[in-house]
Amino acid sequence: MEISLVQGILIGLITAFCYSGQLLGIYTNRALVMSFFVGVVLGDIPTALTFGALAELAYMGFGVGAGGTVPPNPVGPGIVGTIMAITLKHQGVTPESALALSFPFAVLFQLVTTAIYTIFSGNVKWSRNAIEQGKYKRFNLIANSTYIAFSVAGFLIGLLAALSRPGLQAFVEALPSWLINGFSVAGGLIPAIGFAMIMSVMLxxxxxxxxxxxxxxxxxxxxxxxxxxxxxxxxxxxxxxxxxxxxxxxxxxxxxxxxxxxxxxxxxxxx
Structure with a gap:
């Protein structure tokens, strides 16, 4: 399945909205929400919801960070994993294997999130200086700069993930079938591990x-x-x-x- 430029731009806009929505507390960065929107764009909602449900079970548990640890970001499976599950399902990629293959992207996107927070960590000091100098337009820009950065980063992530589908296909086709089956088994266990992490806290x-x-x-x-x-x-x-x-x-x-x-x-x- 090929992804057109228009579909890539739409996925980029969806990623920008969902990725930056975590700053507003509206839970748009959940895997199930992103999977649904990507499924609408790519025209395969059943596969998207099947994958999104698996990813949501897993990342509900991974969201419980132990101590000072930072959990993986759901943008990995929500965007990249859903694209793999839909476009590569005829190459033997199941929702379970797509979940396992998207885990490195979840770690990568969490590093991006940490980097953005680090870059804009001085916003409080810059905002105070802008207010003291009476530059309120500058203060408004600084106050919203983190949200803007998340939106831009999300758009680039979604667009690159959509346009890099041929590279993902080549990567998957280079993997032996026994390894794909292993990823399917591992991906099926990840939701169980995530749910077990939730129960260890709540049960x-x-x-x-x-x-x-x-x-x-x-x-x-x-x-x-x-x-x-x-x-x-x-x-x-x-x-x-x-x-x-x-x-x-x-x-x-x-x-x-x-x-x-x-x-x-x-x-x-x-x-």
Missing amino acids: EKSLTPYVLLGYICAAYLELPTMAVAMVGTVFALIQYYGKDKTIVGEESTKGNSQTTLMEEEDFSNGI
Whole structure:
């Protein structure tokens, strides 16, 4: 599949919007969002959403940075990975293998992000000097310079990723089939690792049985996604309303104990 110049420009604009959107807190730099827009441009939304769902599971966990570590950037799979999954699927590249192949790009784009933050780290001092000198137009430019830099970098990344598709195809065709299959296996494990990282932070011991139940429903009973979600909803309601009854029971117990204490007190002395 060939990518035209117009499609490349559109992918560049999408990348600019999604990449710079992380500064606005609107979560446009999520892999699933970028995969969907790239799928619209390339005309293959099902493959894009399949890949985006895999990447989102993985990078939700990778987004939990341990200590001072910086996680990989989702722009790698969201843009480059989706392009590979759509344009190279006839060359044997599956969404799983595309996820594994796009991981180095995720690390590279995080280095770009760190470099941009480093370059514009003096914005606070420059903005203060501009205000003191009464140069408010200069202050406005400095205040928005980081956002502009992210937009420009995102556009260049998206455009180059789209126009470098022949190079990606040549690279994939040079790989042996057994290595592509290995990348598919590794890519299938990455979402599991990401989800495990999330559970290691959020999971409580009391909720472990429900996690095992969900795994049994999906892996052994082979229930569809909606059925597993409905089973989870049932147990969530049981857990929610069970807590209310427990609170009411505790309050009534406290009330009875207080009444018993009142009855046992001796008021013969008038106090």
